[in-house]
Amino acid sequence: MKLELNKTGRYPFPMGLLDFTLQADEKRAFAACMDGIYSLDLPPRDNNRDKPDPHRIGHHQSYTSSIALATESKLFSSAYDGTLQLRILNEPLQSPIEPTLNERIHQFWSWQMVLSADQRYLASVTGQYLAGSEDYSPRVSDEPTVKLLSASDGQVVHQWQLLPSVQCVAIDPQSKWVAAANLMGDIAVYEIESGKEVALWRTGSFTSWGIIKSHCYIGGIFAITFSPDSESIYVAGMGDMRDPMAGNGKQLWQRFTWRKTPPEKIQESHPDDTGEGLMEALAFHPTGKYFAMGGRLRGGNWNVGFFDATTGRIIGQAKTGMRVTTIRFSSDGQIVYLGGTQGQPGIKDGKFPNFGYLERFNITENNEA
């Protein structure tokens, strides 16, 4: 199977878009941006022309890093100020919407926050990279770096310690397991019911220690997701960099069977399929037949690749001209939405031009290829 992608919409935001979520009917998107939380009323799928304006409905004291929508009316957001906010959405949407919950959940950034499929839990990860040894290995955090919170009141259900910085988190489709990964390539899986850590292993493929410019660690795992059957964990980032400040590592994903002891890598992106650049988004297609990985293109042909879940080979690609931070498929699987950011432009005519974007693509599956 090969995929063809046809862009049907491009919607700008004032600043970089770090995450977004969609209402089930796809009539509205909510975006976590560097300067706050935005709502955007999306045109119908067959309307490729209209460019609606996003409306800022709230903000944190720093970059909003994650956003999640529960039951169509509860909008969670977390940010680099370490806070979790909840807004209750009422029609028509006001601007701004004051949060009903504004809780400091981390001393440092919330790198990423996700909502469980059953909407009972939120998981958020944190951790400041501080020098812990002569070679700049990370220091153990003073606070737990992985937190599972109740989606009803934001209270901590479980919390765990994983070496900073913990840069991504996922909850499995059955809402039974939490997985998190960090700067050093450590991947941990926790059981929600018992609060036990059930797996912890390290992949050395994503982390650089600079031999050219910097004697410190850089890179790590930036995206993590479970397979639809929850049996595998996929992680993404950038392969080892010769020059740690050039961002020239391979676009890379790896797949692990996490229930084995020790967990085992069973698949990874094929070198022939990939170029260079940091990958920071993973998403499975609703059918489970393929998944998408996206990020920044530094060298190569694509910055969003679609991979056959069985063979691991690339079956489709997109070159968006922006760093993709989030990928979401429509529930029917016919549309893929990509959110991201370009480089920040300089002031023009006294204003900062837009540089965050949400893009919409139709997916055509070609089974003859």
Place this chain on the structure above:
Amino acid sequence: MHSVEHPCASGSPPGHIDHRLHRRLFLQGSLAGAASIASFQGLFTLPAHAETVKQQGKKCILLWLCGAPSQFETWDPKPGRPTGGPFGSIPTSLPGVHISSLMPKCASILDKLTIVRSMKTDQNEHFQAIDLLTRGEPPRPPFTRPLLGSVFAQQFGQLENPVPQFVLLDPCPEGNEFKSFKASNWAGWLGAEYGPVRFGGPYKIDHVSLPEKMSELEHADREALRSFFSKKFVNDHQEAAVKSYNTIFERVKGLMKAAPLFDLNALPESDRLRYGPGTFGLHTLLARHLIENGSTFVMVANGMPWDCHVFNHETHQMLVPELDRIIFELLQDLSDRSMLDDTLVLIMGEFGRTPHLNEARGRDHYPNAWSMAVAGCGFKPGVVYGATDENGIDVAENPVDQRRLFATIYQALGLDPHQTYNLPGFPTFHRVEKNATPIAELLA
């Protein structure tokens, strides 16, 4: 007309044998040699000599933030602005002045620091900018202007002192443009004796122990023989290079005696805990120790970690807190030892970083508006000089280029910024060209 400095010891042009020797023997830190190591105290058989060596002349520690740190994440935050990045700002001990929230320790002692927020230079490539900000002037081939450290070594150093006067501590053997710069002629027209001694990797000096089978006597005989042939070669060829070569041997002999000074493990563990655990902090502690014991200028670097074209915030979240702690501990120690009046602490890179974030989570090179910090030795503490606009895009008041910076540094040291170098066969050079004036507001 200003007074005249020493004539050039080695004013030969690039490519000359002198430069090849400097490069190989001084800058690669290749210290092949042999001698048994006495304790540091054993260096000084006469107490009076020890006191002379340790006398309080002008000293300098340069924390060289190679690669160029972001002014937004250090001294000139712009919270809430589109260019500001994710980190906030915090109040300091100076009323109304805020710095990055990544620097709480420096915030508590900002009244001891001097901050320049209006650096504006014109080189945006590393090699050229490092050259500019360490020498104070763009190159004028074939003449090579000495680094600030070499000027320090010449003006305040003691060549007879076995402790190296100009030391570069940099454990990173690579470093792209910085590596290239390290291979250049640092002492320039002042001559090899004012060049740096570089140490990298482990903190002890390698290759300075006598081979087991060689006695002290045999080593002395070999040195006498080498010295004889060198003199003969000089007489026959009149090569300035040989003088440099001899200087190196003298330097190595001194290093062999001073080696214990470089043993960090000999320093109190409590000090290592305060400065460490990272290499940059440990080397800063070592710099303090060297300054206390006779070195004149110590430059501390650690490759080019600040060159954050990717992961700017992800890297600065680690580097800045380390720098914050190091500056705090260093200034505290120098103050406790009553050394701050005579010790200049310079904290700077070769430029700043762009207000605009690039697509790779990074900030790029930016010489148009950036910041640096100074403390001690004639600088007025508690001054924040200059300002940038609300987005940090340009200097809004009191721009400072490298000439005015160097003029101010020389003035603070009690050196005439406009003094001429009397170099046979050379054009007239000044310590600082173009009659750049010191910044009076920065001087105590």
